[in-house]
Amino acid sequence: xxxxxxxxxxxxxxxxxxxxxxxxxxxxxxxxxxxxxxxxxxxxxxxxxxxxxxxxxxxxxxxxxxxxxxxxxxxxxxxxxxxxxxxxxxxxxxxxxxxxxxxxxxxxxxxxxxxxxxxxxxxxxxxxxxxxxxxxxxxxxxxxxxxxxxxxxxxxxxxxxxxxxxxxxxxxxxxxxxxxxxxxxxxxxxxxxxxxxxxxxxxxxxxxxxxxxxxxxxxxxxxxxxxxxxxxxxxxxxxxxxxxxxxxxxxxxxxxxxxxxxxxxxxxxxxxxxxxxxxxxxxxxxxxxxxxxxxxxxxxxxxxxxxxxxxxxxxxxxxxxxx
Amino acid sequence: xxxxxxxxxxxxxxxxxxxxxxxxxxxxxxxxxxxxxxxxxxxxxxxxxxxxxxxxxxxxxxxxxxxxxxxxxxxxxxxxxxxxxxxxxxxxxxxxxxxxxxxxxxxxxxxxxxxxxxxxxxxxxxxxxxxxxxxxxxxxxxxxxxxxxxxxxxxxxxxxxxxxxxxxxxxxxxxxxxxxxxxxxxxxxxxxxxxxxxxxxxxxxxxxxxxxxxxxxxxxxxxxxxxxxxxxxxxxxxxxxxxxxxxxxxxxxxxxxxxxxxxxxxxxxxxxxxxxxxxxxxxxxxxxxxxxxxxxxxxxxxxxxxxxxxxxxxxxxxxxxxx
Numbered sequence: 001x002x003x004x005x006x007x008x009x010x011x012x013x014x015x016x017x018x019x020x021x022x023x024x025x026x027x028x029x030x031x032x033x034x035x036x037x038x039x040x041x042x043x044x045x046x047x048x049x050x051x052x053x054x055x056x057x058x059x060x061x062x063x064x065x066x067x068x069x070x071x072x073x074x075x076x077x078x079x080x081x082x083x084x085x086x087x088x089x090x091x092x093x094x095x096x097x098x099x100x101x102x103x104x105x106x107x108x109x110x111x112x113x114x115x116x117x118x119x120x121x122x123x124x125x126x127x128x129x130x131x132x133x134x135x136x137x138x139x140x141x142x143x144x145x146x147x148x149x150x151x152x153x154x155x156x157x158x159x160x161x162x163x164x165x166x167x168x169x170x171x172x173x174x175x176x177x178x179x180x181x182x183x184x185x186x187x188x189x190x191x192x193x194x195x196x197x198x199x200x201x202x203x204x205x206x207x208x209x210x211x212x213x214x215x216x217x218x219x220x221x222x223x224x225x226x227x228x229x230x231x232x233x234x235x236x237x238x239x240x241x242x243x244x245x246x247x248x249x250x251x252x253x254x255x256x257x258x259x260x261x262x263x264x265x266x267x268x269x270x271x272x273x274x275x276x277x278x279x280x281x282x283x284x285x286x287x288x289x290x291x292x293x294x295x296x297x298x299x300x301x302x303x304x305x306x307x308x309x310x311x312x313x314x315x316x317x318x319x320x321x322x323x
Numbered sequence: 324x325x326x327x328x329x330x331x332x333x334x335x336x337x338x339x340x341x342x343x344x345x346x347x348x349x350x351x352x353x354x355x356x357x358x359x360x361x362x363x364x365x366x367x368x369x370x371x372x373x374x375x376x377x378x379x380x381x382x383x384x385x386x387x388x389x390x391x392x393x394x395x396x397x398x399x400x401x402x403x404x405x406x407x408x409x410x411x412x413x414x415x416x417x418x419x420x421x422x423x424x425x426x427x428x429x430x431x432x433x434x435x436x437x438x439x440x441x442x443x444x445x446x447x448x449x450x451x452x453x454x455x456x457x458x459x460x461x462x463x464x465x466x467x468x469x470x471x472x473x474x475x476x477x478x479x480x481x482x483x484x485x486x487x488x489x490x491x492x493x494x495x496x497x498x499x500x501x502x503x504x505x506x507x508x509x510x511x512x513x514x515x516x517x518x519x520x521x522x523x524x525x526x527x528x529x530x531x532x533x534x535x536x537x538x539x540x541x542x543x544x545x546x547x548x549x550x551x552x553x554x555x556x557x558x559x560x561x562x563x564x565x566x567x568x569x570x571x572x573x574x575x576x577x578x579x580x581x582x583x584x585x586x587x588x589x590x591x592x593x594x595x596x597x598x599x600x601x602x603x604x605x606x607x608x609x610x611x612x613x614x615x616x617x618x619x620x621x622x623x624x625x626x627x628x629x630x631x632x633x634x635x636x637x638x639x640x641x642x643x644x645x646x
Contacts, residue, residue: 087564092564092565095564095565095588095589149589224582229582232582241410241415241418242415242418247582247585247586248586249582249583249586250583250586250587251582251583252581252583253581253583254579254580254581255579255580255581255582256577256578256579256580257577257578257579257580258575258576258577258578259547259552259555259570259572259574259578259594260572260573260574260575260576261594262570262592262594263570263571263572263573263594263595263596264573264594264596265418265594266418266472266593266594266595266596267594268591268592268593268594269585269591269592269593270589270591270592271582271584271585271586271587271588271589271590271591272586272589273586273587273589
């Protein structure tokens, strides 16, 4: 089977179809999304990762020891815990020290014709959600985790720093589920324009970073989703005393940081990561929010390297591999 | 009147007795405590501060336009807000941008025979609290603010990093008001021993930093009160995923910090500063907790410079000026 493999460099190659173990399902992948973490791995952000990349996907179960799953259209939660530790027992496999992570840590990912995942990770996609809508379940779950990490009220003044995939999805979540006063700052007018175009309410303010750099405006809640080390300093500059900064970016670099500023201004900094797929599906059903306008291009799996390169273009949001 | 004055260097000098304005009280200072912030200012941590140092004190009101205050034994909240901004209106003068701060910012402090403070800052000390107990109201209020910043439960595993004045007071607050499993790590065995000596319950574990440096033990809540830039890294090393770090130290230096670690582990970092004097007085009344064992020495105001030097000794906790 064809796969996009990484072993220090990317290559499309033929691999053995995986053998499905007990408690696993074999899934024929139909569609997969390239995300920032995939780029991070390709740049060497996760040392020693070798394997098939990819974790945002949908597909059909073709083999499983529980017959009811066979033929169903599914996606899967990406963290595979040990099952025994206190985090796994609390449903927080993402914090299991022994965890494997689909396409990220010690487990072949979904940029491949077939993938195996533990049955307990599988989530069925309801009929009313299309394939291309469903591809956003994983990043939407990460965006919704913001609302589980902190309480954001309708009268809060919220700033999102960043205009990438995750930032735009978070913006949409806040508009729909909270309806707070929202400002979003980014470097790419064409990405910000996308958000404005599909914005049904008028409470969002989109600003280019250059136009914002002399501003002293402050916010109750600042969401840092730039994916780069400059984001934290900007967030600290624009948060009110007693305000909250939610960190979503992972970029594996250290930054200079002044703890006293956080103490004197009694700021809260909250790290927030991936979230519940069930919550994401509920959101898609409840709010009928369509994220497919974020799809910039689609490629075949044999053109995966070209797709990877294309997805690095600054004007591109989401690139799909369609099998 | 005699005062300890700072203008780049410390000097004990004779100054004019301050004139009491409308809405102010004139207080004859009886006793004052030297704290870490005073040392910070003396080292140049707050640029351009010129004036009388000191903010932990008790004294008697000798002049006030509201006659009922005259003769009363009082202390005073240290932040003097503009009175008009949203923070002042919410009782958060400590975050008023225009604030003056007793002995810290644009307002002569209490290492002086007399001091004036706004009437609304004055807090009466109940008879049942002795002078030397009352001198701990300000740092106790800062310690109690930890419990207002985050919720700490009896079954939480809590680490305090630091063995200075504030760290020891926080430890006592947690033992008395929460009763959680508590570990405290510091550099000074004699300071940690002080805590052990007066500890009525057996749930506290005191450790020397050298003995702890190879530990991988993790905690739900880590309170960073070292007063130095190494504290944050230690806190990050010892916090569980989804755990909370409470920052209490102000040292005006930047540190290297990896935001991705906070994101991946979904850690909360909460800055916490000074707190309510009323809450501190209530605590002293309710728990009958005596902090006077933390008093290392007492000096006369004329010996204030000697007192300052003495208070820098590594084995010293709290030094008082007694007038």
